[in-house]
Amino acid sequence: KNMFIEQFCRYAKISTPSNPNATTFPSSQCQFEMQDELFRELSQLDSVRLEKTDKCLLYAYYNEQNIQDRLVICTHIDISFDAPNQNIKPQIHTFNGDDIILNGTSIKLDAPLGSTIITSDGTTLLGGDDKAGVSIAVLLLKFLVHHKITNIPSICFVFTPDEEIGHGTDNISMEKLIGGCKNASGLTLDGKRFKQVTCDTFNAWSFSISCSGVTTHAGSAFHAMDCSLSRMVSLISDFQREFKDPSVSKDDEGYVFIKDCQLETKFSRISGLLRSFYGQEIESFKEKIKQLCDLRLPPSYNLEFKFQYPNMREFISAEMEAKYQKICAKHGGCFKKFRGGTDGSFLSMKGLPSPDIWDGAANYHSIQEYVVVEEALEALQVA
Numbered sequence: 001k002n003m004f005i006e007q008f009c010r011y012a013k014i015s016t017p018s019n020p021n022a023t024t025f026p027s028s029q030c031q032f033e034m035q036d037e038l039f040r041e042l043s044q045l046d047s048v049r050l051e052k053t054d055k056c057l058l059y060a061y062y063n064e065q066n067i068q069d070r071l072v073i074c075t076h077i078d079i080s081f082d083a084p085n086q087n088i089k090p091q092i093h094t095f096n097g098d099d100i101i102l103n104g105t106s107i108k109l110d111a112p113l114g115s116t117i118i119t120s121d122g123t124t125l126l127g128g129d130d131k132a133g134v135s136i137a138v139l140l141l142k143f144l145v146h147h148k149i150t151n152i153p154s155i156c157f158v159f160t161p162d163e164e165i166g167h168g169t170d171n172i173s174m175e176k177l178i179g180g181c182k183n184a185s186g187l188t189l190d191g192k193r194f195k196q197v198t199c200d201t202f203n204a205w206s207f208s209i210s211c212s213g214v215t216t217h218a219g220s221a222f223h224a225m226d227c228s229l230s231r232m233v234s235l236i237s238d239f240q241r242e243f244k245d246p247s248v249s250k251d252d253e254g255y256v257f258i259k260d261c262q263l264e265t266k267f268s269r270i271s272g273l274l275r276s277f278y279g280q281e282i283e284s285f286k287e288k289i290k291q292l293c294d295l296r297l298p299p300s301y302n303l304e305f306k307f308q309y310p311n312m313r314e315f316i317s318a319e320m321e322a323k324y325q326k327i328c329a330k331h332g333g334c335f336k337k338f339r340g341g342t343d344g345s346f347l348s349m350k351g352l353p354s355p356d357i358w359d360g361a362a363n364y365h366s367i368q369e370y371v372v373v374e375e376a377l378e379a380l381q382v383a
Helices: 003-014 030-042 130-148 173-179 226-243 280-294 320-329 343-349 375-381
Strands: 048-052 057-061 069-076 090-094 098-103 105-107 116-119 153-158 183-189 196-198 201-211 253-264 267-276 302-309 371-372
Touching: 003 030, 003 116, 003 130, 003 253, 003 375, 030 048, 030 057, 030 302, 057 069, 057 130, 069 116, 069 130, 069 173, 098 116, 098 280, 105 201, 105 253, 116 375, 130 153, 130 183, 153 173, 173 183, 183 343, 196 320, 201 343, 226 280, 267 280, 280 302, 302 343, 371 375
Parallel strands: 069 153, 069 183
Antiparallel strands: 048 057, 057 153, 090 116, 098 105, 116 371, 201 267, 201 302, 253 267
16 A cells, blocks of 8 residues: 555656647657656566657566466556646545545545545646556556566556547557467556446547638628638537537437637637547537538538547457456446546557556546545456
C-alpha cells in the first residue's frame, strides 16, 4: 500500500498533458520526462528487458522464456488537457464518511469507511487517469521480480503516450507486443472504480462544421450581409433539439456533444464528438447532422467526420468475455459497459483483444478527481 502511494504521488507530480493541437508525436515533450522516470526505475529490476522508442513508447518484458503465451498490459502516461494540470500536489486522506473539501469545493465520495483517498489540492486535476494504472503496472512488475514468479505467461508491459487525444497506439509495434508467442491476449489498466471490467466501449467519431459569411457595415446590411454566426446558432439550436448531449445521457445511450465553437459574422465553426455503443446509431447521427447542415447552412459549408476509436466488443470473443465475467465474480466486481474508450479499443482492433479493468480512480479530467488506494490494489491482484 505504501509503495503504491509513494509511486503514484511521484508520478502524479510529473505533469504530462497531451496536446490535441500538436502535429508532433508525442504531442508534448513533457511525456518524455515520465518515460525517462519509468525507464530509470525499471532498469533497476533484474530479469526485466526494456525498450524505449523516440515516439515515447516504453516496453518492459518479463519471463520471456515462455514463448507460447504472452500477456500484454497497457497503460498510458499522458493526462488530460481538460482541466488545470500543472504543479499537481497530491493529498492523502483517510475517508471518515464526510465529503472532502478542497479549495472550497466539496468532493462526494463513495468508498468504504477507512479507505485511503488521494486527491489533488483542489486547484488541478490529479492524473489518476492513468497514473493509477501506471502505478498498478509498475507495482505488479516489481512484485513478480521480487518473488521470482515464472510459472506464468511472458508479459509485455507497454506505457503509451497521447492516449487522451486518441493516438496512444499510432506508433505501437504489434510485433514488439506479441513477440511471436502463439497465444497472446491483452489487458488495459485504464478503467474507473467499483471493480468494473469491460469488453464494451463506445464507438467514437469527431465532427467539424464550418461556414463563411459576408460582412458589411451594419447600417447598410439589408440584403447584403450574410451572417455565418446566425446560421450556425440556428444549427446549434437544432442539435439541442435533435440530440442528447453528455449531461443528459446515461447507461447505453449515445450522445452528440458540441465541444468547441468559433462564432463570427464572416466565419463560424463548431466541432465536437459523436459517441455510441452501436455503429448503426453513429451512422444515424452522421446522416441527421448532414440533413441539418443542408437545412441551416446554405449556400455552402464544410462538414468533416473523423474516426477516433471502435467499440472493442466487436473484437472480443465470447470465451474471453466469459473469462472476465468469472474474474469479476471472483473479486466481487461488475461487468459493464464503459462510456469511453481506451488504447485497448485500438489494440483489440489490431488483433490483440484487450479488455479494460478498473484502476481505482474516479471523476476523471476534473479537479475533483481522486483515487481509492485499496481499490487500486485489488486491481493489482486481478492483473
